[in-house]
Amino acid sequence: MFEILTKEMLTPIICRMKVSAPRLAAAAQPGQFLIVRADEKGERIPLTISDFDRQEGTVTIVTQKIGASTTDIIAYEAGECFADVVGPLGQPSEFVKMNPEELAAQRYILIAGGLGTAPVYPQAKWLKEHGVPVDVIIGAKTKDLLIYVDEMKDVCDNLFVCTDDGSYGFKGMGTNMLEHVVSEGHSYTQAVIIGPMIMMKFTTLTCKKLGIPAVVSLNTLMVDGTGMCGACRVSVGGKTRFACVEGPEFDGYEVDFDEAMRRQGQYRAEEAAANETHVCKIGRGK
Amino acid sequence: MANRIPRVAVREQEPAVRAKNFEEVCYGYNREEAMLEASRCLHCKNPRCVTACPVNIQIPEFIAKVCEGDVEGAASIIAKDSSLPAVCGRVCPQETQCEGSCVLGVKGEPVAIGKLERFVADETLGHASTECAPANGIKVAIVGSGPAGLACASDLAKWGYDVTIFEALHKAGGVLEYGIPEFRLPKDKVLKIEIEEVRRLGVKIETDVIIGKTVTIDSLMDEEGFKAVFIGSGAGLPKFMGIPGENLCGVFSANEFLTRNNLMKAWREDYLTPIHAGKKVCVVGGGNVAMDAARTALRLGADVHIVYRRTEAELPARREEVHHAMEEGIIFDMLTNPVEILGDEKGWVKALKCIRMELGEPDESGRRSPVPIPGSEFEIDTETVIMALGTSPNPMISSTTKGLEITRRGCLVADENGATTRPGVFAGGDAVTGAATVILAMGAGRTAARAIDEYLKNL
Numbered sequence: 001m002f003e004i005l006t007k008e009m010l011t012p013i014i015c016r017m018k019v020s021a022p023r024l025a026a027a028a029q030p031g032q033f034l035i036v037r038a039d040e041k042g043e044r045i046p047l048t049i050s051d052f053d054r055q056e057g058t059v060t061i062v063t064q065k066i067g068a069s070t071t072d073i074i075a076y077e078a079g080e081c082f083a084d085v086v087g088p089l090g091q092p093s094e095f096v097k098m099n100p101e102e103l104a105a106q107r108y109i110l111i112a113g114g115l116g117t118a119p120v121y122p123q124a125k126w127l128k129e130h131g132v133p134v135d136v137i138i139g140a141k142t143k144d145l146l147i148y149v150d151e152m153k154d155v156c157d158n159l160f161v162c163t164d165d166g167s168y169g170f171k172g173m174g175t176n177m178l179e180h181v182v183s184e185g186h187s188y189t190q191a192v193i194i195g196p197m198i199m200m201k202f203t204t205l206t207c208k209k210l211g212i213p214a215v216v217s218l219n220t221l222m223v224d225g226t227g228m229c230g231a232c233r234v235s236v237g238g239k240t241r242f243a244c245v246e247g248p249e250f251d252g253y254e255v256d257f258d259e260a261m262r263r264q265g266q267y268r269a270e271e272a273a274a275n276e277t278h279v280c281k282i283g284r285g286k
Numbered sequence: 287m288a289n290r291i292p293r294v295a296v297r298e299q300e301p302a303v304r305a306k307n308f309e310e311v312c313y314g315y316n317r318e319e320a321m322l323e324a325s326r327c328l329h330c331k332n333p334r335c336v337t338a339c340p341v342n343i344q345i346p347e348f349i350a351k352v353c354e355g356d357v358e359g360a361a362s363i364i365a366k367d368s369s370l371p372a373v374c375g376r377v378c379p380q381e382t383q384c385e386g387s388c389v390l391g392v393k394g395e396p397v398a399i400g401k402l403e404r405f406v407a408d409e410t411l412g413h414a415s416t417e418c419a420p421a422n423g424i425k426v427a428i429v430g431s432g433p434a435g436l437a438c439a440s441d442l443a444k445w446g447y448d449v450t451i452f453e454a455l456h457k458a459g460g461v462l463e464y465g466i467p468e469f470r471l472p473k474d475k476v477l478k479i480e481i482e483e484v485r486r487l488g489v490k491i492e493t494d495v496i497i498g499k500t501v502t503i504d505s506l507m508d509e510e511g512f513k514a515v516f517i518g519s520g521a522g523l524p525k526f527m528g529i530p531g532e533n534l535c536g537v538f539s540a541n542e543f544l545t546r547n548n549l550m551k552a553w554r555e556d557y558l559t560p561i562h563a564g565k566k567v568c569v570v571g572g573g574n575v576a577m578d579a580a581r582t583a584l585r586l587g588a589d590v591h592i593v594y595r596r597t598e599a600e601l602p603a604r605r606e607e608v609h610h611a612m613e614e615g616i617i618f619d620m621l622t623n624p625v626e627i628l629g630d631e632k633g634w635v636k637a638l639k640c641i642r643m644e645l646g647e648p649d650e651s652g653r654r655s656p657v658p659i660p661g662s663e664f665e666i667d668t669e670t671v672i673m674a675l676g677t678s679p680n681p682m683i684s685s686t687t688k689g690l691e692i693t694r695r696g697c698l699v700a701d702e703n704g705a706t707t708r709p710g711v712f713a714g715g716d717a718v719t720g721a722a723t724v725i726l727a728m729g730a731g732r733t734a735a736r737a738i739d740e741y742l743k744n745l
Contacts, residue, residue: 229542229545266536
């Protein structure tokens with residue numbers, strides 16, 4: 001059992017939890033993810049690792065209420081336990097494997113959309129700790145959906161925040177923000193884009209236009225997360241890849257986003273039916 | 287004469303009824319039926335059934351005990367060679383092993399050895415001896431809680447070793463849990479109890495630990511004090527055909543389909559994991575996994591076709607499963623091979639384009655290899671395609687462990703005792719052989735247990 005040590009609601013629908021998982025915390029690297037199964041009847045839900053503390057033996061996860069399973073996860077309180085937390089899964093970010101000279105030549109721009117801000121945080125933190133120049137763009141629909149703005153300030157050189165409706169920071173989407181930042185004279189050797197599939201698709205196109213190589217982190221469907229089921233199949237450069245073991249990060253220029261978006265929605269009909277009938281049986285609902 | 291008694295038929299759920307539920311198909315023998323069937327055994331002096339059994343269970347001996355009505359006695363004879371008899375009685379391909387070698391089978395029907403094994407195991411489930419040698423404090427790690435790992439762990443625990451099994455999924459059992467459906471192997475009634483028996487020997491099972499990710503074999507040996515490791519991680523990676531349209535929505539690996547249904551219990555309304563079968567399903571392949579996927583889709587309400595490139599005679603599945611599938615109304619499209627999956631404008635499967643095949647010369651496996659008939663392409667309308675083409679070992683362990691060699695096909699290199707190319711690391715089951723059977727994996731686990739004992743005694 002994996003105890004939840006702290007819980008806070010970052011927005012009315014986004015929740016941050018610190019969970020005890022010593023083995024996982026000891027092995028986790030930026031770019032990797034984990035799987036939570038709240039209770040016996042729950043789904044295995046892949047979530048990004050938004051922080052880890054090897055000494056404490058904890059990992060931090062950020063969950064947005066989307067369907068029945070994420071609603072159940074969010075209903076847990078500090079002091080309670082998840083049935084399963086397993087990982088770390090997937091490959092660490094590319095920069096983790098770079099040598100100091102390669103790193104010294106890099107200038108990173110990390111572009112986060114919505115919930116994708118959470119997994120961007122450990123990447124920025126790692127780059128900052130290793131002295132690599134790193135700027136971050138956080139985009140959200142509106143001010144109330146922004147997360148990690150304060151935390152991010154401490155782990156990057158320049159933080160740019162934008163909202164679609166202009167309720168906070170720059171008015172516009174991440175793509176507009178990126179073009180604006182570059183037009184102001186900032187230049188980058190590498191972009192990392194994490195957010196909803198559609199946001200990653202269009203931000204990749206903007207990066208391509210600006211000539212910035214772009215890595216994206218794909219949140220595909222998964223069951224086991226270890227290469228067994230193949231639900232996470234994605235076409236990258238015309239080849240089928242398993243996002244769970246070969247990803248989740250891929251060269252954005254090569255990803256077939258339209259296929260990935262269709263595949264992500266494969267169980268939408270089943271899920272809609274489940275959401276209608278699902279009564280949160282966990283009984284901790286607030 | 288005893289051998290004039292016809293083979294005692296086993297009671298089963300009616301096909302029309304069972305096609306709509308996930309309850310076990312076969313009810314098994316009761317005491318009278320088992321004793322009558324046991325009386326058919328000729329107790330051959332040189333029992334070919336024993337030789338044909340991958341773990342050499344003393345079959346005539348246990349059957350003699352059943353004849354006498356001494357079920358506990360029969361169980362202890364089986365227990366000498368098998369640690370999962372309730373599982374093997376249900377899932378072994380008896381027709382190519384013990385029963386396939388039974389003398390009675392030459393002119394008539396062989397003794398129903400599998401059904402007798404199952405009877406003995408079910409009657410004595412949970413009664414196994416937990417006697418172990420005094421604890422020796424030597425730590426051994428087992429990777430994977432499938433048949434190979436469970437068998438290896440049981441033996442080592444009985445000899446006094448301090449055994450921990452590491453399982454990547456949230457539940458122990460490996461393929462027995464995620465792969466084989468409830469209607470063939472009941473989870474709570476059978477599997478859970480056999481796994482409990484392994485625990486009662488003192489074996490610890492740590493779920494949610496992925497070797498190669500959460501911890502490595504190097505860290506288990508260097509930092510956690512394990513003196514030997516057995517890798518029984520199976521063959522978990524699904525194969526696809528590499529034909530156009532395989533990434534359309536509605537194309538699943540049998541692994542995904544079965545894992546959702548079995549491990550995640552998607553067939554039950556009260557479990558949250560979704561599963562998609564639709565109204566019409568084509569399953570590609572002819573092995574046990576193809577039969578399991580097809581019969582699962584049927585039970586979820588679909589019309590199901592099995593598409594197989596050879597003929598019925600070459601189907602690698604257990605004969606009983608093929609027979610059950612046919613009885614339940616699954617349609618077999620033989621000598622048929624998919625060439626493309628066609629999609630609609632929304633990216634969902636709408637048809638499976640196939641080509642007719644004919645049998646040519648026998649290949650290296652002795653089976654006549656199928657050859658496409660030019661110009662014979664046709665389409666089968668379908669909503670879902672399930673690929674059941676076999677599986678291969680996961681590279682997650684070999685790629686993160688120093689000194690562990692693999693073959694070109696990704697299988698771990700191990701000698702006949704299970705010793706890998708790295709001292710102290712042993713392996714067995716599908717991780718070494720590629721996808722095979724439960725009983726072979728179990729046998730390999732036990733062989734490796736003896737080799738590990740040897741190795742540790744000589745350290």
